[in-house]
Amino acid sequence: MIAADESLETLRAEHEALIQFLYLAPVGLVQAGMDGEIVMINPISAQLLMPLSPDGNLTNLFAALEDVAPDLRLQCRQYPSNHGMVFEGLHIHLRASDQGRATPQILSLTLLKLDDTRLMAVIKDVTAEVRRERQLRQSDAWLNAILTRISDYALAALDRHGRLCDWNDSIARVTGFGEHVVGSPYSVFYPQDAMTPEHLLDRLREADHNGWSMDEGLRLRADGSQFWGSALIAPLPDREAFDLDDRDVDHDRDCAPAYCLILRDISDKRAASEKRRQAAFCDHLTSLANRRAFFEAADLELDRAAHTPRQLALVVFDADHFKHINDRHGHPAGDRVLCDLANALRDTFRAVDTVARIGGEEFAVLLPSTGLAQALAIAERLCVAVSTRLVAVDGAEIAYTVSAGVAVLAAGAAGASNGIDALIKRADQALYAAKTGGRNRVAAWTPDLPNHENTPQRSRHAG
Numbered sequence: 001m002i003a004a005d006e007s008l009e010t011l012r013a014e015h016e017a018l019i020q021f022l023y024l025a026p027v028g029l030v031q032a033g034m035d036g037e038i039v040m041i042n043p044i045s046a047q048l049l050m051p052l053s054p055d056g057n058l059t060n061l062f063a064a065l066e067d068v069a070p071d072l073r074l075q076c077r078q079y080p081s082n083h084g085m086v087f088e089g090l091h092i093h094l095r096a097s098d099q100g101r102a103t104p105q106i107l108s109l110t111l112l113k114l115d116d117t118r119l120m121a122v123i124k125d126v127t128a129e130v131r132r133e134r135q136l137r138q139s140d141a142w143l144n145a146i147l148t149r150i151s152d153y154a155l156a157a158l159d160r161h162g163r164l165c166d167w168n169d170s171i172a173r174v175t176g177f178g179e180h181v182v183g184s185p186y187s188v189f190y191p192q193d194a195m196t197p198e199h200l201l202d203r204l205r206e207a208d209h210n211g212w213s214m215d216e217g218l219r220l221r222a223d224g225s226q227f228w229g230s231a232l233i234a235p236l237p238d239r240e241a242f243d244l245d246d247r248d249v250d251h252d253r254d255c256a257p258a259y260c261l262i263l264r265d266i267s268d269k270r271a272a273s274e275k276r277r278q279a280a281f282c283d284h285l286t287s288l289a290n291r292r293a294f295f296e297a298a299d300l301e302l303d304r305a306a307h308t309p310r311q312l313a314l315v316v317f318d319a320d321h322f323k324h325i326n327d328r329h330g331h332p333a334g335d336r337v338l339c340d341l342a343n344a345l346r347d348t349f350r351a352v353d354t355v356a357r358i359g360g361e362e363f364a365v366l367l368p369s370t371g372l373a374q375a376l377a378i379a380e381r382l383c384v385a386v387s388t389r390l391v392a393v394d395g396a397e398i399a400y401t402v403s404a405g406v407a408v409l410a411a412g413a414a415g416a417s418n419g420i421d422a423l424i425k426r427a428d429q430a431l432y433a434a435k436t437g438g439r440n441r442v443a444a445w446t447p448d449l450p451n452h453e454n455t456p457q458r459s460r461h462a463g
């Protein structure tokens with residue numbers, strides 16, 4: 001009897017020590033059921049998750065993170081084994097407006113499946129770490145570019161407008177273009193739609209500002225075939241000083257080499273780099289850009305618009321009565337509808353637009369250099385196209401519709417704006433107007449639209 005009491009006491013002490021550990025652990029820990037219902041949560045997790053919970057009620061892990069990491073539920077459901085790491089160090093990007101914070105925050109989430117009924121989540125604030133990593137990656141890319149064998153590259157001189165100043169064998173070797181390419185903008189090496197004249201100048205400005213500018217993506221050969229390449233642009237150290245915005249015609253100075261372009265065929269590295277990019281920037285369900293990719297693209301576009309005044313349009317799309325579709329056909333069927341909507345978006349927008357899934361059934365498209373009329377027309381086209389589609393799931397054919405809100409940042413307004421959050425808020429107000437106006441429609445933001453932040457119909461705290 002005494003032995004039984006002692007072992008019970010030991011058990012209690014161990015349990016107490018475990019609880020103490022959970023409470024004092026320097027990272028957030030959450031134990032949940034397979035449906036996300038929270039069983040145990042330590043103070044750090046509560047601190048990090050509470051501001052995200054739509055209703056302030058921290059009872060379900062998936063619900064708390066639904067707006068900022070809509071993939072979780074699906075990934076857990078699809079995890080093939082009865083225990084193991086569902087994912088490790090998933091970065092969840094929170095905007096300032098997600099939490100009423102002054103600065104954005106990045107959380108790292110690791111999710112372990114303990115057995116068929118239990119999940120354990122480890123949550124950390126990695127904002128500072130990620131910033132440092134990003135700086136290191138940029139330096140790495142630059143060093144790599146310098147150190148790799150020069151024969152892999154096409155090397156070209158560009159004038160201050162980004163036009164090719166001369167031609168050499170390396171250009172022919174990598175791209176197949178002949179001497180006639182001299183005088184063309186370097187976008188001649190990019191597929192149609194992948195670069196606008198503004199983007200071309202943006203890259204030059206970024207090179208002026210940062211010392212270099214690098215991008216990776218599909219490139220074009222003279223015969224029309226495409227390859228996966230990187231393009232590094234760096235200002236020449238001994239170029240004549242000039243102001244890019246100075247459009248005075250001075251022929252000699254106009255044609256003088258001002259930048260070097262290093263174009264590289266990295267097709268053999270595409271698989272590895274695509275895998276890395278997909279993991280970090282793609283939405284797991286739809287393969288569209290995820291929230292992180294969207295906000296990074298938005299910051300870049302706003303920065304560009306602040307330097308070179310231009311319009312920037314944002315369209316937010318939201319599937320109508322989606323809860324009803326889930327309730328009637330099941331969550332997996334709902335997922336299929338979301339994938340169908342993603343395909344429709346992909347087919348409708350240009351390569352220079354950023355098409356992203358930014359919440360569960362919410363999508364956003366950023367259209368650089370686009371005005372209101374054009375954005376409205378393309379959003380309308382998408383809504384009409386979707387309303388005529390049927391998604392076949394398990395013998396049923398599901399019809400669905402979407403509503404859209406459009407907001408445009410006027411040329412010259414980027415510098416004075418409160419960033420992308422303000423633009424999202426406007427597009428959201430317009431979306432709300434489209435919803436209350438009957439759904440399956442597009443609405444544009446106007447100053448008289450009500451601020452719906454606290455209305456119960458739409459509880460969105462993201463953006």
Ligand SMILES: Nc1nc2c(ncn2[C@@H]2O[C@H](COP(=O)(O)OP(=O)(O)OP(=O)(O)O)[C@@H](O)[C@H]2O)c(=O)[nH]1
Nearest residue numbers: 070319320321322323324326331332334335360361
């Ligand atoms: N299948 C599926 N459903 C999701 C996902 N993310 C969110 N949802 C569901 O989307 C639904 C959104 O519901 P509500 O916000 O009430 O909006 P709604 O029913 O679309 O109604 P309106 O937006 O007002 O037209 C909820 O039922 C969520 O569970 C997902 O990844 N997959």
